[in-house]
Amino acid sequence: MQSKGFSFEGQNIYIGIDVHLKTWAVAIMIETGVIERFSQASEASILYAHLQKRYPGGNYFSVYESGFCGFSTHYCLQSFGINNMVVNAADVPTSQKEKVHKTDPVDAVKLVKSLKSRLLHSIYIPEMEIVLDRDLVRTRTAIVKDVSRWKTRIKHLLYRHGVKYPERFANANTHWSRRFFKWLEEEVELLPGSSREPLLQHIASYLVSCERLLDITRKIRTLSRNETYAQNMELLCSIPGIGFHTAISFLTEMGDIRRFSNEKEFASFIGIVPTCHSSGEKENTGEMTFRGNKHVRQQLVECAWKAISKDLALGACYGKYCQRMDENNAIIRIARKLSNRILTVLKTKRKYVNERNH
Structure with missing residues (x-):
């Protein structure tokens, strides 16, 4: 059905997409509420044609959960002028009813409602x-x-x-x-x-x-050796424990370092912050959070093991930590210190100076 004579010029059109390999479950919402739910082939061009036909002139905003398709769907949607965001599935508000009656249409409606209510925050999407x-x-x-x-x-x-x-x-x-x-x-x-x-x-x-x-x-x-990485490669390789392949891996995984405003944000991206359960005056910390970039986290821990034998300060800290905790927990503390060094050298554009050499 075509919207004859209707114009959505200047109006926001919200789209929730439950992405699968062959099909998408789509829910579309305007300011007055959800007005359309349907399933389509997994092609951004098909969705865009539908929007142009039914909601001409609108400002299109879409969202889908990160998963197997990576960012390819995002790039396709953006190429058609659809303002898309990709979210972590764990960050989407979900009611108990939605948990026990989980279907693709339900997920699409959940996404579009959260998008319209501005309850979602996009994950970082690199170039x-x-x-x-x-x-x-x-x-x-x-x-x-x-x-x-x-x-x-x-x-x-x-x-x-x-x-x-x-x-x-x-x-x-x-x-x-x-x-x-x-x-x-x-x-x-x-x-x-x-x-x-x-x-x-x-x-x-x-x-x-x-x-x-x-x-x-x-x-x-x-x-x-290209201009995107050359300087930062030199900076990272100045840190004890970090070699060539680890450095280039860090840079490609992190993307724009300016997106991290402090050390805690950077540690959260890596996944080396503990879980926390606090109530009243009680505060308990638990295991490392399951969230974070597993590629960077694994390599950073390997670098930490190398660093304690190459850097006097980190070696001394590791020895002190081992006096009150097991070595696996101790090395995570060292990895956190190493992450602080990484962020510092990349932010300041100054090489790390190893104290052993002075």
Whole structure:
């Protein structure tokens, strides 16, 4: 049905979208209330055509929950002039009735009502170029895991066939060299009657993964030298415990550092703030919050373990923490201090000075 003669010029049109792979559940609301609910194919162009037909001249505002589709839907909606926001599903006000009667249309209506009432806050949405750079860095992380898995598979195959390492390869540091692979391919004898094909296939897969790793590492090094990252890379690498690959990962995951107004906000983004349950005069803190960027958090903790052996101040703090808590809790405290350093050097544009060198 077309809105003949109607004009929504200057009026706000609110759209709640429950996004799925093949379909979207859509709820549309004007100032007087929800007036339309429908399902459509998962295409922004279809939604825009519907809005132009039914609500011409309006100011369009939409919202959907972050999930499997990432920000691709957001970019598409924005390209059609729809002011979209992406929200964390946990931040959408939900009644008990909506919890027990959860359907796609119900979710869409819930979103559009919260949007109109201004109860929602968008998560940070980076520029598309940053997202593409982030995908490149994350791909390298996945390939590194693939290389590690193929090493493990080769070793387990040798163990199952009772293969012993010769004296020249007794030290693990000598493994995975050209000499080591020559030994695997030419000298290793598996159980009688066994085919060597599984071993050769494992070796081939490992070598392919290594080639992919080398190729993507070169591309990331080229990326790190462009004007978007070059200066900040130098700043981050001045902090003890942070290396090249961790630095570029941090930068692509964080996006614009100016969005963090203080250290607490930055720590919340990483996910190294504790849960809190307070009532009256009682205040209890619990485990680390499940919210935050898991990629940055994992890498930051790994950096913290390295930093305590390279930085005297952090090493001393870690020793004191271990006197009153277990080492896992202590290293989280160190990671928090490290996050403060990261934010400081990126905000001030000044390198970190290691006290060990003075």
